[in-house]
Amino acid sequence: MRIWNLILTGAVGLISVAAGAPGTSPASVKRGVIYDGKEYPEPKHFAESEHNSHYDGRYFRKALREKDQLPILVALVQTYLATCREIGVQTWLMHGTLLGWYWGQKVMPWDLDANVAVSEADIYFMAAYYNMTVYYYQYEGMPEGRNYLLEVNPHHTHRESDDGLNSVDARWIDMESGLYIDISAVRYAINHREGEGILYDKSGHQFRDTYLYPLRDTKFEGVAAKIPFMYEAMLVSQYGSDVLTNTEWKGYTFSTDKMRWVKPDEEDDDYREFDRVDRVVQTW
Numbered sequence: 414m415r416i417w418n419l420i421l422t423g424a425v426g427l428i429s430v431a432a433g434a435p436g437t438s439p440a441s442v443k444r445g446v447i448y449d450g451k452e453y454p455e456p457k458h459f460a461e462s463e464h465n466s467h468y469d470g471r472y473f474r475k476a477l478r479e480k481d482q483l484p485i486l487v488a489l490v491q492t493y494l495a496t497c498r499e500i501g502v503q504t505w506l507m508h509g510t511l512l513g514w515y516w517g518q519k520v521m522p523w524d525l526d527a528n529v530a531v532s533e534a535d536i537y538f539m540a541a542y543y544n545m546t547v548y549y550y551q552y553e554g555m556p557e558g559r560n561y562l563l564e565v566n567p568h569h570t571h572r573e574s575d576d577g578l579n580s581v582d583a584r585w586i587d588m589e590s591g592l593y594i595d596i597s598a599v600r601y602a603i604n605h606r607e608g609e610g611i612l613y614d615k616s617g618h619q620f621r622d623t624y625l626y627p628l629r630d631t632k633f634e635g636v637a638a639k640i641p642f643m644y645e646a647m648l649v650s651q652y653g654s655d656v657l658t659n660t661e662w663k664g665y666t667f668s669t670d671k672m673r674w675v676k677p678d679e680e681d682d683d684y685r686e687f688d689r690v691d692r693v694v695q696t697w
């Protein structure tokens with residue numbers, strides 16, 4: 414499991430990651446499960462492949478080369494965003510995916526996962542009406558179509574962030590390859606030392622709701638998407654002030670001509686523009 418530490422400063426109205434889990438009280442800690450020598454309140458729901466944690470164990474066939482994961486990841490994000498729109502769930506981009514949006518509205522070429530979030534009300538809605546729904550998507554470049562599974566973690570009802578084995582509240586899974594994207598719910602902290610309006614997820618991120626709402630409408634990988642209202646402040650607090658200006662990263666340079674990250678030795682033919690899912694055929 415990846416944990417991003419948001420370095421949030423009080424000065425801009427954001428707050429730092431608290432040592433204690435918001436909303437945790439001794440009364441809510443019941444007899445837990447032991448995992449890797451640590452005690453947790455709930456058993457782990459999602460089972461990643463033992464071969465590679467970027468894959469769901471049930472659908473893993475083989476570990477793909479990293480560059481072959483990228484088109485699958487892009488299609489995951491596109492179909493997930495399209496599905497949320499279809500079922501009326503407000504979802505927004507977070508973390509590395511929000512950064513990818515900032516730089517050219519795309520998944521960054523070195524990304525191996527994507528991060529999206531929903532509200533607590535929406536995770537209940539998804540759990541009640543859409544858990545284990547399989548969505549079939551077909552589009553240019555993928556004429557044979559592909560099935561995607563929306564699975565909601567039953568431990569989304571455990572609000573406290575001591576639930577480290579279930580920090581991911583739902584997953585959108587490519588049933589063909591087993592690759593998936595993580596969906597986190599953000600919840601309002603109760604009795605937070607900073608007062609009201611503090612949202613948190615179960616991986617240790619916290620921020621004021623004024624940084625999130627009202628969500629802004631935009632596009633990501635050619636599909637309608639939403640982002641936090643104060644996206645720049647969020648990115649800077651999470652990744653540092655040069656994240657919005659530094660055009661060299663992981664051996665890539667950001668080209669303002671091409672509006673994407675390029676490798677110095679990259680030929681134009683090496684680059685494949687991903688198919689857009691503006692027109693999606695879906696049946697379920």
Ligand SMILES: *[C@@H]1O[C@H](CO)[C@@H](O)[C@H](O)[C@H]1NC(C)=O
Nearest residue numbers: 540544545564565566567568
């Ligand atoms: C969703 O369905 C799966 C499979 O039946 C189940 O394990 C899980 O608990 C369900 N999640 C919710 C939120 O009910």
